Amino acid sequence: EAGVVQSPRYKIIEKKQPVAFWCNPISGHNTLYWYLQNLGQGPELLIRYENEEAVDDSQLPKDRFSAERLKGVDSTLKIQPAELGDSAVYLCASSFDGRGGSDEQFFGPGTRLTVL
Amino acid sequence: SQQGEEDPQALSIQEGENATMNCSYKTSINNLQWYRQNSGRGLVHLILIRSNEREKHSGRLRVTLDTSKKSSSLLITASRAADTASYFCATMGEYGNKLVFGAGTILRVKS
Numbered sequence: 513e514a515g516v517v518q519s520p521r522y523k524i525i526e527k528k529q530p531v532a533f534w535c536n537p538i539s540g541h542n543t544l545y546w547y548l549q550n551l552g553q554g555p556e557l558l559i560r561y562e563n564e565e566a567v568d569d570s571q572l573p574k575d576r577f578s579a580e581r582l583k584g585v586d587s588t589l590k591i592q593p594a595e596l597g598d599s600a601v602y603l604c605a606s607s608f609d610g611r612g613g614s615d616e617q618f619f620g621p622g623t624r625l626t627v628l
Numbered sequence: 629s630q631q632g633e634e635d636p637q638a639l640s641i642q643e644g645e646n647a648t649m650n651c652s653y654k655t656s657i658n659n660l661q662w663y664r665q666n667s668g669r670g671l672v673h674l675i676l677i678r679s680n681e682r683e684k685h686s687g688r689l690r691v692t693l694d695t696s697k698k699s700s701s702l703l704i705t706a707s708r709a710a711d712t713a714s715y716f717c718a719t720m721g722e723y724g725n726k727l728v729f730g731a732g733t734i735l736r737v738k739s
Contacts, residue, residue: 554731554732615658
């Protein structure tokens with residue numbers, strides 16, 4: 513079974529440029545998460561989707577970050593414009609049922625973003 | 629914000645020794661999970677312990693949970709070089725399904 517797929521794996525951009533990350537969750541997983549992980553820290557949740565609905569986006573900086581999950585499968589996370597402080601690893605995760613049917617989350621390899 | 633705090637921040641042991649990592653958290657939880665992260669395999673779920681459980685085993689892993697002290701420990705027995713990684717505890721809140729991760733413990737197993 514294929515795991516969570518993310519692309520690109522690495523991205524280097526200049527500040528003020530836009531950037532987008534893509535995630536394909538495990539087939540059949542209805543809940544999708546985007547996390548941000550800074551160096552030396554644990555992941556921090558940015559947004560959680562249940563199917564197409566963003567049920568928790570309280571930690572998403574909405575002035576520059578946006579996300580969508582059309583058709584309840586793939587998801588895209590966008591930053592526009594990027595700032596130096598956005599340099600981090602962006603992780604996507606999925607789970608079968610975010611309401612407790614399965615608490616285990618499966619993570620993708622992440623996208624390492626460097627903003628110059 | 630991160631709820632869990634792992635201790636120690638870094639741990640270096642010889643192959644074959646046991647490794648113990650501790651996690652403390654602040655609010656009531658539904659469950660607590662441990663994850664491992666290394667450059668080769670990314671972040672991988674290791675074990676989950678629910679708030680009504682006190683101890684759980686999985687292979688060479690043993691997890692304990694003390695809800696009165698809001699703390700958990702992860703024991704890896706007979707460590708191997710391949711156990712070298714960062715280990716994170718993550719708590720799932722009582723009413724939601726939001727995982728909150730700690731800052732992690734870096735484990736290095738020397739062969």
